[in-house]
Amino acid sequence: MSREAILRRLGGVLDKRGARAARFARVAGRLDATGRTKLRPGDREGAAVLGRFVDRLRALEVEVSELPGRGALPAAISSYLGAAGLPKRLRRGTDARLDALAWGEAPTLRVDVGAARGEDSTGLSWASAAVAETGTLVVASAPASPTTLAFLPDTHLVVVDAANVVATYEEALALLAAPPMPRVLNFITGASRTADIGGRVVMGAHGPRRLTVFLLNEP
Amino acid sequence: MFRRKHSELHVDRDLSTPAAIVAEARGVLREKFLGAQVGITGANFLVAETGSAIVVTNEGNADLTMTLPDVHIVLATIDKVVPTLDDAFALLRLLARSATGQPFTAYTTLVTGAQRRGDADGPRHSHIVLLDAGRTELLNSDMRDVLRCIRCGACMNHCPVYCSIGGHAYASVYPGPIGAVLTPALAVAEPYGATHLAEASTFCGRCEEVCPVRIPLVSLLRQWREKAITAPRAWYSRALLRSWAQLASRPRAYRALASIVARALAHVGGRKRYLRYFPALSPWMKYRDLPAPSGRTFLQEFERRKQGWRR
Numbered sequence: 001m002s003r004e005a006i007l008r009r010l011g012g013v014l015d016k017r018g019a020r021a022a023r024f025a026r027v028a029g030r031l032d033a034t035g036r037t038k039l040r041p042g043d044r045e046g047a048a049v050l051g052r053f054v055d056r057l058r059a060l061e062v063e064v065s066e067l068p069g070r071g072a073l074p075a076a077i078s079s080y081l082g083a084a085g086l087p088k089r090l091r092r093g094t095d096a097r098l099d100a101l102a103w104g105e106a107p108t109l110r111v112d113v114g115a116a117r118g119e120d121s122t123g124l125s126w127a128s129a130a131v132a133e134t135g136t137l138v139v140a141s142a143p144a145s146p147t148t149l150a151f152l153p154d155t156h157l158v159v160v161d162a163a164n165v166v167a168t169y170e171e172a173l174a175l176l177a178a179p180p181m182p183r184v185l186n187f188i189t190g191a192s193r194t195a196d197i198g199g200r201v202v203m204g205a206h207g208p209r210r211l212t213v214f215l216l217n218e219p
Numbered sequence: 220m221f222r223r224k225h226s227e228l229h230v231d232r233d234l235s236t237p238a239a240i241v242a243e244a245r246g247v248l249r250e251k252f253l254g255a256q257v258g259i260t261g262a263n264f265l266v267a268e269t270g271s272a273i274v275v276t277n278e279g280n281a282d283l284t285m286t287l288p289d290v291h292i293v294l295a296t297i298d299k300v301v302p303t304l305d306d307a308f309a310l311l312r313l314l315a316r317s318a319t320g321q322p323f324t325a326y327t328t329l330v331t332g333a334q335r336r337g338d339a340d341g342p343r344h345s346h347i348v349l350l351d352a353g354r355t356e357l358l359n360s361d362m363r364d365v366l367r368c369i370r371c372g373a374c375m376n377h378c379p380v381y382c383s384i385g386g387h388a389y390a391s392v393y394p395g396p397i398g399a400v401l402t403p404a405l406a407v408a409e410p411y412g413a414t415h416l417a418e419a420s421t422f423c424g425r426c427e428e429v430c431p432v433r434i435p436l437v438s439l440l441r442q443w444r445e446k447a448i449t450a451p452r453a454w455y456s457r458a459l460l461r462s463w464a465q466l467a468s469r470p471r472a473y474r475a476l477a478s479i480v481a482r483a484l485a486h487v488g489g490r491k492r493y494l495r496y497f498p499a500l501s502p503w504m505k506y507r508d509l510p511a512p513s514g515r516t517f518l519q520e521f522e523r524r525k526q527g528w529r530r
Contacts, residue, residue: 006351010297013359030302031268056322093339115339118253134323143337151282169308181269183335184286187327192279195319197237205241206248207279207326 049132053165054215056135060190061203063212070101070159070216077157078106080212081122086155091116092124095144116148123149123208126159129172134189137213138172141184150186156208158188162217248280258284258342262295263314263369264307265347271331272347273307275314275324282328291333291342296350298366304329310369313431317371353405362404362439367432368397374426374436380419389416396426400439414450417443477516485514 014023057064067076081088089110092098103111116123125145129138137158141147150156166172169187176182192207203209221234225247233239260281262272272293274281285291301307315324333345357366375381375395386394391402391413399416406412417440426436452460466473488494488511497509515523 003349006297006349006355010351010355010358013355016359027302030306118249136323136327141338141341143335143339146339146341147282147286148340151279151286169311170305173304173308179269181271181329181331183331183333183338183341185271185329185331186282187323187329188325189321189323189327190325192277193325194241194278197240200237202238202241204245205278205280206245206252206283 049167050162050165052167053130053132053135056132057213060135060211062135062190063210064215065212066215066217068216069218070097073098073159073214074101074103074106074109076214077124078109080157081109081155084155084210087121089120090122090124090157091120091149091153093126093142093145093149095126097126098124115146116152118152120153122155122157123153124157124159125149127161128164129175130160130165131169131172131187132165132167133169136169136172137186137188138176139186139188140176140182141186142182147184147186150188151192151207154204154208155210155212156188156191157212157214159214159216162215165215249283252280252283252287255284255288257290257292258286258288259292259294260284262293262299262347264310265293265295265300265349266302266304266307266329267300268303269329269331271304271329273311274328274330275311275326277319277321277325279326282326285328285330286341289342290344291330291346293330293345293347294350295347296352296354298354310432314369314371317369317373317429317431357404360404361442362400364434365397365400365404365439367434368401369432370397371431373429373431377425377429379421379423379425384419388419391416396420396436396440397434400434400436400443403443414443414447417441417447474516474518478519481512481516482514484512487511 011020014020054064063080065076065080067073077090078088081090088108089112091112091114094113103109112120125139127137128140130136131138137160139145139147139150139158164175166175176185188211191203191209191211192205193201193203194205195201196205221240221243222230225243228243232243234243260272260274263275264273265271266273272295274285274293276282301310311323311327315321318324330345334341334343354366357363372395374397375386378395381395389395389398389402391398393401399419402416403413420437420440422437422440424437427434430436466476484494485492492511492513494509494511495504497504500509513520
């Protein structure tokens with residue numbers, strides 16, 4: 001009803017400015033992956049991509065911990081929380097890669113599984129990809145990867161595979177599994193912040209105050 | 220305002236720093252986020268090829284809004300639709316840099332529908348409400364270039380007028396140069412009601428220079444001024460303009476009247492030299508005092524000083 005009326009009116013106005021067939025062809029060309037613009041300000045290759053990524057993270061005041069493999073995660077997380085004076089509690093998704101880790105090696109760390117709750121202090125996510133261009137982490141939602149882990153806790157820890165660090169957003173999107181789109185795709189660039197009061201940046205506006213990356217250099 | 224609105228918190232708490240104010244807002248609003256049943260957000264972009272909405276914040280407030288409640292509603296106008304993800308990311312690159320100078324906004328979220336089978340969180344229902352809200356009309360007009368706007372605010376931040384008078388003076392959700400163009404264009408019911416906003420410009424052109432999507436703001440502002448001149452006017456406005464024209468074309472009469480008015484206002488201004496009330500300016504005077512004239516007109520003052528130089 002009103003949708004048709006709105007679209008008919010819109011179509012009528014557009015028709016005045018150019019033939020319908022030509023317009024449709026232009027849209028089809030745009031949707032065709034081969035006809036797309038390539039805006040690649042961050043193009044870099046190989047080790048330069050990783051270097052750029054870590055530089056951007058540090059500029060965003062994101063702490064970066066490089067680990068030789070995922071097996072080192074429980075101990076690294078436990079000692080990170082201890083050194084930062086944070087509660088030794090962690091909330092994570094049901095991700096099989098995390099399930100397989102020997103959490104028992106970090107006996108002082110309490111690990112809860114599932115979506116985050118208001119009282120959780122630290123959330124752990126595994127990024128699908130990361131973008132060197134701006135130090136951006138790409139976290140896709142899934143049953144094993146609840147979105148709330150990235151927003152409710154005060155501290156957000158993100159695991160990134162060095163092999164999944166790419167130069168640009170477009171490459172990160174290409175790394176994701178084929179359609180459909182994940183329900184939520186979070187492009188995270190630094191922790192939550194606001195400059196709404198007096199123009200001064202304050203961290204932890206509504207989301208996490210702290211963002212920390214564990215970069216896995218697995219062979 | 221915080222002390223008045225958050226009366227349940229301790230009266231003598233410290234609110235002297237931005238960090239303390241942010242922490243209090245976070246605490247109070249967190250409860251509201253956790254308790255809400257419906258979350259409403261806008262969208263910075265809507266992507267046709269995937270059906271996704273893209274919402275951008277530095278705080279993460281939109282993410283709590285769209286993740287915690289049972290229902291998520293996106294309200295957005297049709298000009299937010301872009302064809303592909305690639306188009307959206309090209310614009311996202313421009314948005315953060317132009318808005319705050321950040322390389323990328325902290326949270327850029329692509330949301331595509333409601334909770335899926337097995338998901339541990341997310342809303343159970345999701346809706347996108349597409350609004351026309353005057354956009355088709357705008358597309359059909361000579362102002363269509365404004366539909367490219369991505370709401371970065373660069374034009375405001377570089378506008379000398381906006382920086383002096385602030386956003387509230389525009390009496391619209393769209394302040395600054397883009398507001399001066401957009402507000403009258405969207406006021407379908409009263410098309411000439413907000414054209415005066417275009418007068419608040421020096422035409423310095425900085426807005427146009429910094430606009431990442433190259434909206435010709437200066438010529439659009441000029442168009443509004445031209446429209447305002449040819450617009451039908453009320454009888455009192457016509458009468459006022461006519462008598463002004465009469466007076467302005469008679470220098471002797473103008474000087475005589477100006478001299479009387481300047482002296483009268485200086486007298487009213489008193490020792491503080493401020494006017495608290497002025498006929499027809501009461502809405503403006505509600506928050507401001509008007510500096511009173513010195514008692515002499517510009518020409519009288521000029522003559523006086525010229526004599527001083529000769530001496």
